Amino acid sequence: MRREPARTFSDLLPLLFPAAMLVVFFVIPFGIMIAVSFFRRQQGGFYTVDFVIANYERFLTPFFGDVLGFSLFLAAAVAVCCVLLALPFTSFLAGCSRRVQVVWLVGILAILSLSEVIIGFAWSTLFSRTAGIGNLLSALDLMETPKALLPGFGAVLTGMIYQALPFTILLLYPSLMRLDPSLLEAARTLGASPMRGFVSVVVPALRHTIAATLIMVFVFALGSYLLPQILGRPQHWTLSVLITDQAIYQSNMPFAAAMAVFLVLISLALVGLVLLVGGRREAAR
C-alpha cells in the first residue's frame, strides 16, 4: 500500500500531539542524559557542567568490560533459549482449536503482567533449600539431599527466561497463525519427517520473524535489573545493576549516564547490525 505524502500543514496536525509527547518525554530526557554523561562528577556530591570524556574512559577497565560482556552474553542467551522454547510451543498452539488457544493466551498474558519483583522472589523461594524444588527432586531420588539452587547463573537464566518467554510467544504467535499449515504438510508429502519438515520449511519460512523476535527479546533482557540481583551472585550482575548502583548509591550521575548512553548505543548497534546482515542476505537472493 502506498500513502499519499502529506502536503499541507493541516495534514500533519494529527501527528503533532504524539510528536510533542515523544520530544518532551523521550528526546529531551535522553538529551539531558547524554549531556550529563560528559559532566564532571563532584566528590561526595552532585556534578558540575563540563565536557570530560573520563566517564567513557572507565569502560576500558577490565571490570566494566567484563560486566558489559556478561550483560550482552546473558541477554543473547535468554533470547536464544526463549526462541528455541517458544517456537515449537507456539507452532503447536497455532494448530490447536480456538478455545484452547484463548485459554493459553490468557494464561501467558497473566504471566506477562507479573512484575519482575514477584517473579524474582517466587523463583528465589522455588530455588531455596528449605521450600524449593530441591525437596521435590530429593523425594524423587533425583538429588541426594535438598540443596539450594541459587544464587547462580542457572537461577538467573531460568528467572529471565520465565520472564521473557510469554513476550516471545506473543511475538511469534501472529506469524505462526498466518503461516499456511499446508507448508508443513507439503514437506511431509515430499518425504520429510514432521521434525525435519519443521526445521527445513517452517523455521526458514519464518526467518524474518525469528530474527525480529531475537532482537526484541535481546533488548528486553538487556534491561533486566532485579532478577540478576535476587537470583545471582555479584559476578552475574548486569550493566543495569551497575548503573543503578552508580546513580543511586555512589551518587555518580555522570558515570551512570555514560553507561546508560553506552548501553543504548550498543543495543542500537547490534540491532542495526542484524538488520544490515538480514538486508544484505535478502539483496543477495
Place this chain on the structure above:
Amino acid sequence: MSALTLEGVAKRFGSLVAVDNVSLTVLKGTFVCLLGPSGCGKTTLLRLIAGLEAPSAGRILLDGTDVTGLPTHRRDFGMVFQSLALFPHLNVRDNIAYPLRIRGAAKTEWESRVGELLELVHLQDHGERPVSRLSGGQRQRVAIARALAVSPRLFLLDEPLSALDAKLREAMQVELRQLQQKLGITTIVVTHDQREAMTMADLVVVMGNGRIHQAAAPVDIYRKPANAFVADFIGSTNLLDIAADGSGRALFDGVPLPGVTLPAGVGRARLSIRPEDVRLTAPETAALTGRVTFLRDLGGTVETFVEAADTTIVAVSTRRERVRAAAGDPIGIQLPAEACVVLTR
C-alpha cells in the same frame, strides 16, 4: 492392475462423519476425479489417501500392500495442495529439488532431474526466480513439478486449479491431462467443478455426504446417473415423479410414457431427463401437454420452462428447432425413451 484400493474407509471428527464407508478401486495409470459439492468429504478422502489424516475405520492398499499406518513421508506420493504450499524461502529450482535433497540425492543427480522437470512444465528459464515473483499459472507448474520430482506412486491434487482465472484454468486442465497421459501416472484430483472433471478424468467419482454416489466414466455419469443426487449435481436435469401401471410401464401424471419401464416390483420412481433431450411439439400431436411459463432466450439456445402436473420441465432447444410459443401457451412435450433414466432411489 489396481494401484489403489480403499476398503470401507471412514473418517469421523467427533460426531461429524466426513467420510462414510468408502470403497473404491483405482486402476494403474488412470486419472480419477473426486467430484462433489463443498463439504462432501472429497478433500478429507484425499487427505486420508495421502496419510495426512488417519482413518477411523477401513484399509488403504497400494499395489496390494496395506499402507493405512504408513506415515505420509514414507508413502512416496506427490501432492499438490489447494494453496500450492510453495516454500516461500526457496527459489523455483530449490522448491523442486526439495524432495530429492530430503532423500539425500547427490548434487549432480538432483540438478539434472530438476532440469528435466523444469522442461516438463515449460519453466526452463525460471529456475533461479523466487516463487513470490511468479504468476498464478507458473506457481501452479512449480507445485506440479515439485510433486512429480521423485516419480511418485500416486499423484494427488486438491482443487489444484481453483485459484486460476477461468481461461487459464481451462488451458491447465488440458495440460494436466496431457502430462498425466505422457507419464502414465495414477492421478487423483479433487474438484467441485464438473467441467473440470469431465475434461480430465477417466473415472469420475461423485461424492455427497461422505459417500460415493457413483463412480463411472464421465459420459456414463452424465448419461446414466445412478441416482437423483448425481443427476442433479452433474449438469442440469429435469426430475419427474413417475408411477408404474399394472404391467410396469411408466406413467407421468397418468399419461403413459412410451418405451419407459420401471423395474419389477417398483411402484414409484423418479425420471431424469436432460433439458436438451426434451422435445416440444404442438399440443395436439403429443399425449403429454403443459403450459409455457417462461422463456429464456440466450441467443444461441432457448430455454423453455413448461409447467405440467405441478412440475416444471425445462427444455433447451436451438433456434432452428424451437417451437413458436409464448408464455401462457399450451404446448406438447415428448420425452424420448432413450434419453430417460429411471431412478429408483
